[in-house]
Amino acid sequence: MEKYLSDRIKSLSESQTLAMAAKSRELKAQGIDIISLSLGEPDFNTPDFIKEAAKQAIDDNFTHYPPVAGYSEVLDAISKKFKRDNNLNYNSKQIVVSNGAKQSLANVMLTLIDPGDEVIVPTPFWVSYAEIIKLAGGIPVYVKSGVSSDFKITANQLEGAITEKTKLMMFSSPCNPSGSVYSKEELRSLKDVLVKHPNIFVIADEIYELINFGEKHFSIACFEDLYNQVITVNGVSKGFAMTGWRIGYIGAPEWLAKAIIKMQGQITSAPSSIAQKAAQAAVEADPGMVSNMKTSFLKRRDFMLNELNQIEGMKCSTPTGAFYLFPDVENFFGKSFNGKRVENADDLSMYLLEEARVAVVTGNAFGNPECIRLSYAASDEILQEAASRLKQAFAQLN
Ligand code: PMP
Ligand code: GLU
Secondary structure, three states: OHHHOOHHHHOOOOOHHHHHHHHHHHHHHOOOOOEEOOOOOOOOOOOHHHHHHHHHHHHOOOOOOOOOOOOHHHHHHHHHHHHHHHOOOOOHHHEEEEOHHHHHHHHHHHHHOOOOOEEEEEOOOOOHHHHHHHHOOOEEEEEOOOHHHOOOOOHHHHHHHOOOOEEEEEEEOOOOOOOOOOOHHHHHHHHHHHOOOOOOEEEEEOOOOOOEOOOOOOOHHHOOOOHHHEEEEEEOOOOOOOHHHOOEEEEOOHHHHHHHHHHHHHHOOOOOHHHHHHHHHHHHOOHHHHHHHHHHHHHHHHHHHHHHHOOOOOEOOOOOEOOEEOOEOHHHOOEEEOOEEEOOHHHHHHHHHHHHOEEOEEHHHHOOOOEEEEEOOOOHHHHHHHHHHHHHHHHHOO
């Protein structure tokens, strides 16, 4: 019956982060003791003050269809957050609230990309970028970075990838999967290239803004000469441990926000009324209220990094944001254990799942087939156990 499926869905790959998470759940349900470091989500529960706002929203009967872009008070709260945290001026007509940053990204791409348009995607990139670009008919143009450049691209590389078909460039900083954060000066050098091409737009995915261990977060839209070309994407999933509430948002030029509202109005309408009111409480709060999570993530980063660095052959960068490690594992390709040969990162991920019972995600999914991604958003005990299993599994390969 699959012949009846559209070409569109047949050519779409499954999200490998979600697929690996589903596989670990399935194995756990069979009673196999799997440690999942595959899914990127905080292990913390949503803070109580946010849950209270949601309960209040139900009691206050926020139960009807909200306006497609989001409630006006939610848009105002996001506008203030952009000003307070990012020094960005987005008025409420420039903001659209969606079902997670994932839908925000899809909205922007479906609204901007025409078939044949090229979209520059520095590698490593978050899994869904490439698939959503293709869904919109666009052509992803990958610009490669690796562990030796701290997984960041240079202005020259960006310049070299631009053609007359380039419509968009997209990146995340802090980055999923590398955890790298572009400094203000690095962003300035990319910006200097982009302003020479006013027909190219930039999606700045800042969903990990609050999980940043280095300098204060800097938004590329803060450069005034680039502002009109930027769509700033953010959300509450990561910083506020609200992955299940499904709220993301954009700040964009008004003409684009208007078009995105038209798109969203035909596909999903506004996101859940109750989740919106919870997200309002989150963005109105002092970000200091959730800094305990960042502190824990930093401790866990140091622990896991130290453990992985003890494995001979492993090449790690030191991520300054998000909650992932993205080691280059090429040195293990061509090695075997018990008749199992590891030729690439896909094989290595399967080997670690079967031998160490630790689920990670192949770097292939993120455009860097020499790497694997581990999420360290797990408890100290789980990470200790995972590290010892991983060390043993890697030591066995020869
Ligand atoms: N962008 C990046 C870089 C992400 O890691 C995620 C997490 N899945 C998202 C966007 C989407 O987040 P959400 O839809 O949960 O808001
Ligand atoms: N962003 C998370 C990850 O990369 C969540 C999974 C997803 O939505 O793909 O693991």
